[in-house]
Amino acid sequence: MSEHDLGREDDNLGRRVRRYARVGGTVGGLAARMAGKRVFGRSGGNQAAQASELREALGGLKGPLMKVAQIMSTVPDALPEEYTLQLAQLQANAPAMGWPFVKRRMVGELGADWRSRFQEFTHEAVSAASLGQVHKATDLDGNVLACKLQYPQMESVVEADLKQLKLILSIFHRYDQAIDASQMYQELAERLREELDYQREARNMILYGHMLAEEPGIHVPVPRPDLGTRRLLCMNWLDGARLLGVADRPLEDRNRVAYNMFRAWYVPFYYFGVIHGDPHLGNYTVRDDNTVNLMDFGCIRIFPPSFVQGVIDLYRALRDDDETLAVHAYETWGFTNLSKQTVEVLNMWAGFIYGPLMEDRTRNISETNSGAYGAQTATKVHKELRRIGGVRPPREFVLMDRAAIGLGSVFMHLKAEMNWYQLFHELIDSFDAERLAARQSEALAASGLTPSEAAA
Numbered sequence: 151m152s153e154h155d156l157g158r159e160d161d162n163l164g165r166r167v168r169r170y171a172r173v174g175g176t177v178g179g180l181a182a183r184m185a186g187k188r189v190f191g192r193s194g195g196n197q198a199a200q201a202s203e204l205r206e207a208l209g210g211l212k213g214p215l216m217k218v219a220q221i222m223s224t225v226p227d228a229l230p231e232e233y234t235l236q237l238a239q240l241q242a243n244a245p246a247m248g249w250p251f252v253k254r255r256m257v258g259e260l261g262a263d264w265r266s267r268f269q270e271f272t273h274e275a276v277s278a279a280s281l282g283q284v285h286k287a288t289d290l291d292g293n294v295l296a297c298k299l300q301y302p303q304m305e306s307v308v309e310a311d312l313k314q315l316k317l318i319l320s321i322f323h324r325y326d327q328a329i330d331a332s333q334m335y336q337e338l339a340e341r342l343r344e345e346l347d348y349q350r351e352a353r354n355m356i357l358y359g360h361m362l363a364e365e366p367g368i369h370v371p372v373p374r375p376d377l378g379t380r381r382l383l384c385m386n387w388l389d390g391a392r393l394l395g396v397a398d399r400p401l402e403d404r405n406r407v408a409y410n411m412f413r414a415w416y417v418p419f420y421y422f423g424v425i426h427g428d429p430h431l432g433n434y435t436v437r438d439d440n441t442v443n444l445m446d447f448g449c450i451r452i453f454p455p456s457f458v459q460g461v462i463d464l465y466r467a468l469r470d471d472d473e474t475l476a477v478h479a480y481e482t483w484g485f486t487n488l489s490k491q492t493v494e495v496l497n498m499w500a501g502f503i504y505g506p507l508m509e510d511r512t513r514n515i516s517e518t519n520s521g522a523y524g525a526q527t528a529t530k531v532h533k534e535l536r537r538i539g540g541v542r543p544p545r546e547f548v549l550m551d552r553a554a555i556g557l558g559s560v561f562m563h564l565k566a567e568m569n570w571y572q573l574f575h576e577l578i579d580s581f582d583a584e585r586l587a588a589r590q591s592e593a594l595a596a597s598g599l600t601p602s603e604a605a606a
Contacts, residue, residue, distance in 0.1 A: 345448035351448045352373035362414065365414070495538065514566070
C-alpha cells in the first residue's frame, strides 16, 4: 500500500472514530433517558423540549439513524404530537452541503469541467435527506433535471452508524428479549449499503419505469447515465406537491391519490415480486391531477414468487381462520421454530396489518388501523412475545412490514375512504407464481440488474 493510500486510510479511520464518538454520545444519552423512563418510571420532562433536543441531536446525522427517525414520524399517534412535528421537520430540513462543498464534490464526480455540462445548476439544494441532497439543474438541451449528490465520505458514515445500531440493538436485546433483531439488522445493513450506489439506484429506477409503464396514475423519472456516477444521480425533474398539502383537497381527489399510491407500491410486488421499502413523505410528490411521482429508488427488495405467495396465503389464513395455512405462510417468509403460541401472537400483528383488506366495503383505513390502535396492538404483541420467550423475525419480513405501516400512515393522513378489499383482490385474484417469475425475469433484464443483484 502506498504512502498516499496509508494517509487516506488514516483519514478514513479518523472520520470513523469521530463519527463513533459523536453518534455514540448522541444515542447513548437519549437511550439512557428512554431506558430510565421505561424501566424506572422516571418522568420524561417537557415533551416539546425533549422533541426539540431529539431533532437537534439527530439532525446532523446523515445515515441509517436518521432513517429510523423518518420511519417513526410516518406513523400517526405512535409518538406524542410534539415528537412527530419535530421529526417531520428532520425529514424535510436535513442539513445540506454548502456551495463550496458541492463544487468540490461535482469535480470529484464529473471532472474539473463539470459546470460546462449544464446550462444551470442551483447553488442551493432543493431538498436534503439522509444520504444526499438534490439540486435542480438544466442540461445543454434545456431539459430540467434533478441531480442527487451524495454527501462526502458516506461509506464511513454509514459503517459508523451501522456499528452503533448493532451495538444499540444488542444492548436492548439483553434486557428485552421479545424480538431478536439480528436478522433485521442484516437486512437493513445490506439495503443501506446498496443505497450508497447511485448507479444501482438508476437501474432500480429503470426497473420501476418498466413495471409501472401501464399505470397512468404513476410517474417514474428517467435517469441520465451520461451525467451519473456511483455518487451522482441525474434524472428528469418531476413537478409535484408534498402530501401534507394534498390533505386539504376534496375527498374524491384524496381517494384518487390513495389509489395511485396503493398501485405504486403493490403492482410491483404482486405482479413482479418487488417492494419499495421506503414510503416516507419525502420519496414521492403529487401532481395537480392527483397522479403520483415516485422519486427515490435506493431501498428496493426483490423477492422470489414463493414469498409473494406466502403473503397471499397469510391473508387467506386469517380470513378463513386456517392455522395450518398461517404456519405455512410464516415459514415461507422465513420464520422458524413456530409454536402454537408464537403463531397466535404473530397473528395479532398480522390481523392489524391485514385488517382493512378483510371487509368488502368502502371505509376509512383508520377504523382498524389508527396510529393509536397500532401502538396498542404493538404493545400487546410485544408483551406477549416477551412472555413466550421472544421471536426472531426473518430479514425478508422487514421491508414488507415497513411498507405496510408507512403506506397505512399515508392513507390515514389523506383520510381516504376506499374499498381496500377490492383494491387488494384486483391484484391477487389472478396471481400465478410462474407468471410472476416470468414477469420478474423480463423486468430485471430490461433494467440491467444482474442475477447476483436480484438475488441479494
